[in-house]
Amino acid sequence: MTDAPHTMSRRQLIRHSAWFGAAVGLAVVGGEVISHIAGTAEAARIQGRPALRFAQVSDSHIGFSGKANPNVAGSFDQAIDRINSLGYVPDFVIHTGDLTHLSTPEQFDQAKQMMTGFRTPHVFTVPGEHDSIDDGGQKYRSAFGAGTRGDGWYSFDIAGVHVIALVNTLNLKKLGHLGVDQLEFIAKDVASLPSDTPIIVFSHIPLFAMYPDWGWGTDDATQALSYLRRFSSVTCLNGHVHQVFSKTEGNVTFYSATTTAYPLPHPGDGPAPKPVTLPAGKLHDALGIREVNYTRGQTALALKEQTLQ
């Protein structure tokens, strides 16, 4: 070592290494402490089990055949197995649309048969645009529309949570569309609810402007959300975009789910949202399911994404 400027003596090197080591060590300890506090806070809140636990699957596209996923039925089966292996029975499973790829009676039949494999008391669905290709959703409603209103929308209460399932895939121009009747339904549906009621909204197409150029938004969602602004916790879960994405707008949080069929490009990545063929062995990293927990007294729902890998 020399005493020339900009060189470091051995002593200085040791000193700086010690400071660096201390920084790394403190950061690790700090991270552990924060994680521990988060874990303790969670355990104290949960005290047993959450008030509501459910799972979400989306965009199974039964009937699709292409390089992006030559066996969508197989991967949907894996998704069902994954949900059945959560270690508890979810209160319900929601499929947020595009159950089928081309809305044929055979595809609806296959999807329905497969979904009887979910070990849960209730399976709910909303239609995707692939479920209403040629008939305004009639075949979808014949298969899955029992107990719904209008063109297939409905609501229910479970564990103190009000759940609204919307249909925004009919009367499509470019963006999703709810329509006057459905907006009226939402307004009336929530009118008598206290503002501290947690609200969960299911739809196929996002209720937020995720990427309008590709139709990833709903043209009259602002009107629908205006009826929900007074509620302290609103969680909107959607499919359609085949990828995990989240966004918060005030009291409303939006979560897009991934698919069990094939990935789509990220917003704006390429000219159009066409199925993406991934390298061998990578597909199941892009497919998945979602667990959702609600604990009383919490405004935010806890989401956990799981890949099919």
Next chain:
Amino acid sequence: MTFAGVVTRIGIAAALTVSGISHAYLYIHGYRHIPTIGTSFLAQASVSFAIAALILVGGPAWLRWAGAMVAGGSLVAFALSRTVGLFGFSEQGWQPSPHAAVDVLVEVLAVGLWVVYLVERRRARG
């Protein structure tokens, strides 16, 4: 050490601590469930605390650089989350309130104090 040196040292450490507390709070209260963002918040908080503590006890100058980089990086991440999104996550405006505004304020302060520190040091070397 000059008076300005002491003030910038304490100021950067305090700003990083506040930013770390805010990120840790958000992590504990829900953000940990957001993929990648949750881990990033945890890393931001723990690294901020570590650097703040070592700056405060008289660590070398590069810790201030590191502190300014953490604060500056957090500001960039904030801007991305309000514009093009970050790891598939986006938020609007100053939500969550008041954390977003507090974070931006203290992180700008940290970067600003670091600039003051650099200017002062250059002047002292004259």
